[in-house]
Amino acid sequence: MLTMLEEVVLLAVDENTGGLRSTREFGTAYALVGAVLFDLALAGKIDTDTETIQIIDRAPTGNATLDGILAEMARRLDLNTVQDWIEHIYRRQADLEGEALAALIQQGILRHEQSKRLWVVDVERFPMTSNRHQQHVKVRLAEAIRTDSIPDTRDIMLVSIAEPCGLLGYVMDEAELARRRDRIQMLCNLETISRKVTRAIARLDRTLRLQAAPKII
Amino acid sequence: MIQVTQETRSGWYVVAVRGRADAEAADELEGALRAAVEAHPKVAADFAALDYISSAGLRAVLQAARAAQTAKAEFAVCSPSARVKKVFDMSGLHHVLQIYGELPC
Numbered sequence: 001m002l003t004m005l006e007e008v009v010l011l012a013v014d015e016n017t018g019g020l021r022s023t024r025e026f027g028t029a030y031a032l033v034g035a036v037l038f039d040l041a042l043a044g045k046i047d048t049d050t051e052t053i054q055i056i057d058r059a060p061t062g063n064a065t066l067d068g069i070l071a072e073m074a075r076r077l078d079l080n081t082v083q084d085w086i087e088h089i090y091r092r093q094a095d096l097e098g099e100a101l102a103a104l105i106q107q108g109i110l111r112h113e114q115s116k117r118l119w120v121v122d123v124e125r126f127p128m129t130s131n132r133h134q135q136h137v138k139v140r141l142a143e144a145i146r147t148d149s150i151p152d153t154r155d156i157m158l159v160s161i162a163e164p165c166g167l168l169g170y171v172m173d174e175a176e177l178a179r180r181r182d183r184i185q186m187l188c189n190l191e192t193i194s195r196k197v198t199r200a201i202a203r204l205d206r207t208l209r210l211q212a213a214p215k216i217i
Numbered sequence: 218m219i220q221v222t223q224e225t226r227s228g229w230y231v232v233a234v235r236g237r238a239d240a241e242a243a244d245e246l247e248g249a250l251r252a253a254v255e256a257h258p259k260v261a262a263d264f265a266a267l268d269y270i271s272s273a274g275l276r277a278v279l280q281a282a283r284a285a286q287t288a289k290a291e292f293a294v295c296s297p298s299a300r301v302k303k304v305f306d307m308s309g310l311h312h313v314l315q316i317y318g319e320l321p322c
Contacts, residue, residue, distance in 0.1 A: 041272065047240035048272045050307055056240045150283040150313055153276050189309040190279070192272050 002104075003063060004042070004157060005035040007137050009100040010109065011167050015134060018113065018127030020097075027165035027201045029093035033086050034161040034197040036096060039066050041193070042154065046073070048192045053082050065099040082196045090200070101126060109133050138171045144187065145172065145180050151187070159187045160194030164201050218242055219267075221249045227322035230257035235266035238274030246274060250281030254290040261320055265296035270304050282314050295320045 002010065008031055014021045037053075040046045043061045047054050058074045060067040069089060073079075079088055089096075104110040110126040128134060137158070144151035144159050145168075151159070162168050163184055168177055177184070188194050219236040232253050238246050253260045262278070264270075270278075278294065285292035293315040297305060305316060 044240060049269075050304060054240075054271075149286050150279055152283070153280060156279070186309055186312045189307075190275070190313070191308075195307075 002107075002109075002133065002137075003035075003066070003100075004038045004154070004161070005032060005065065005096060005100045006104055007158060008032060008035045008161060008165075008167070009097055010104060010134050011137055011141075011162060011170065013110065013126050013128060013134065015128060015131050018111075018125035020124075020126065021170070027204075028167070029090060029097075030086065030197050030201050030204070031161040031165035031167070032093055032096045032100075033089045034193050036066065036069055036089060037082070037085065037193045038157045038161070038191075039063070040070060040073075042157075045070055048082050050192055051081050051083075053080060053085055065096065065103075082192055083200070086193075086196055086200050141168065141171045145177075145183055148183070156187050156190055157194070159184065160191050161197060163188050164194070164198045219246055221245070223249070223253065225257075226320075229259045229261045229320070229322040231261045231263050231320065231322065233263040233266065237269040237271075238267055238277065239269065239271040240273035243271075243273040243277040247277035247280055250278065250292075251284045254281060254285035254292050255288050257290065259291045260285065260293070261317075261322065262292070262294045263296055263320055264294060264301055265298065267298060267301050270301050275304065275308060275310070279310075279313065291315075293317050293321060 012020050012028060037046065041048070043066065045055065045057050045061065047056050055073055058070065061070065073085065076088070079085055101110065105112050108129055110128055113125045113127060115123050115125070140155050141159055141162060144155040162171070168184070188198060219234050219238055219242040222233045224231055230253055232249055234246065236242065250260070250262055282292050295317045296319055297316065305311065310316065
């Protein structure tokens with residue numbers, strides 16, 4: 001079974017070109033952080049309440065990315081809120097994406113191709129060996145959104161991190177997403193980690209807008 | 218750690234939960250509620266003596282509610298303490314579950 005982190009990264013791969021797509025680059029970085037925290041929660045290593053995060057079990061999971069984060073959480077006792085950890089892990093966003101891509105390549109789900117654009121710029125692509133795995137993720141997401149029944153825990157988590165970084169647009173068309181907006185919001189709200197990820201993205205958007213705004217002297 | 222007691226009252230199978238529904242207790246909570254909804258048509262989870270619920274505890278309740286949907290059983294969460302109700306409110310759980318201030322029986 002793929003980790004939540006691998007599923008989010010796989011969802012961001014363009015099935016036609018193998019390029020990594022992102023409608024909101026910074027949002028995606030926060031989604032990766034959310035995915036790692038969900039993976040640790042699903043592995044029974046951490047638990048959260050409305051604000052804080054607790055380490056339940058320090059024993060390694062066997063996944064190098066998760067174990068690196070878990071070991072760091074065990075060391076940094078000064079950071080104990082969900083928000084603290086989202087901001088802290090956010091700094092490792094490039095590692096998270098790279099490690100998830102490497103794991104997907106190792107599992108034979110993606111291939112790695114490197115080429116030059118205009119003979120100079122390196123372009124990396126990750127074509128899928130088969131779209132079966134990505135399709136499986138998309139079907140689960142679509143089902144969780146389209147139906148009114150309670151989804152499986154993993155699917156609630158997946159919707160709630162795919163939404164804030166704009167990845168749901170690759171699963172369903174905009175009109176259908178608009179019709180199911182209330183359902184999506186409801187699913188996103190169920191998990192503390194998702195609520196904090198959404199808040200972090202909103203805060204970052206605000207900061208970037210302020211930085212981009214013309215200064216009046 | 219939780220303590221679970223169960224009894225039938227006026228057609229409802231009442232699962233009363235006492236203690237802290239955290240990661241340590243989540244499997245036990247989900248197991249008790251799941252077994253109840255799979256065996257009884259009307260199940261009330263009495264949370265009056267539940268002091269605390271974490272995300273893992275919340276997921277356990279949600280997955281029990283999911284099992285109730287599959288089993289076509291009626292499932293209600295009742296009498297949550299103020300602290301637990303606050304968590305339910307923040308999560309918007311009332312959109313997914315029937316939450317009653319008192320036991321329906």
